[in-house]
Amino acid sequence: MHHYCGWEPGHETVDALKGEGRWNNDWDASLELLRRHALTHRSNTPSSHSDALPSRADLIEVFSRFYFGSDPEGDPFTWDGFICDEPLLVDPNFFAALTNRDIRWGFVSGAEPPSARFLLEQRLGLQNPPLIAMGDAPDKPDPEGLIRLASTLLDCSLGSDAPLIAYLGDTVADVHTVMRAQEQVPQQRWMSLAVVPPHLQSPGQSEARAHYEENLRAAGAEVIFPTTQAALNWDPNQD
Structure with missing residues (x-):
């Protein structure tokens, strides 16, 4: 900007x-x-x-130089832009805990595949995580990517006999994605989980945080966590 x-x-x-x-x-x-x-x-x-x-093309070029660094088209190991130290909502232990509980997980991201893979594999150390990124499906809040990922993760068809599908995000678009998935596959049990972005989790942000959480709730979020880690203590059968 x-x-x-x-x-x-x-x-x-x-x-x-x-x-x-x-x-x-x-x-x-x-x-x-x-x-x-x-x-x-x-x-x-x-x-x-x-x-x-x-133009959109010009903005993308400039954005890429700032976000990826001096060589956006180069080897991701050489990237030196904002992507290398932007705050993340999760750490690797979160996914290890999900796996230990036999909870299947994956990602629906609005980022380009290379940047999404960089964050997931290089910064979080995940091994080839299930991912639907930009270009793999229409942008959120279109639910196609979420529905496709959920279908891939499950061993059964989506429907009343399938396990609960919960999607955790930090934007209104994430919440709307779940709402639209519910509209398209109403026989499946969906749940929208939400958390505020990292910058609102710091001290002195209580008023802005409350406003952001209210927007998430108004959009349809069923559970709002104080942090992503808190989701590990959540029991869907109690809500």
Whole structure:
């Protein structure tokens, strides 16, 4: 954002955009923020920044340089961008605990496959985890990716005889994905679990956190955890 217009949106601005439930793709979300900023900050004074929106291709190229680093198309082991140290919601022990409890798990991500694999395999150390990433299915909140992943993980067809499918996410779009899966496969038992993003889990964020959690609840989240780790203490039979 700063690269194009000299403006850096705060967490509250990004959270409000995500709260609309439509902008699950970082590229499209960035373009939308640029569009809104241009509409509300047009000026007749000279500026080093243009009011014209960049093309999607140009934005993706710039985004990739910041996010992946100096060589976005290179070996992921050489990436040195933001992806190397962005906060994560989970640690490897979380998935080990799920496996030990015979709970099958996988990921439906709005990230590109290379970046999703980098986060899951290199930063979390997971071995070829089940993944539906950008391009593998329509973007969330379309439920196709979730339904496909769930069908792959189960040994039986989706339906009344299948185990509960719970999906844990941190955006309204994640919650809506579960709601739409329920609409498409109503005989299957689905449950939407939610947690706030890492930046809202830090001290001093109680008001913003409460507002974000209320948006998740209004979207249809059935259980909201204080942290992802807290999901390990959850018993679906008690809700």
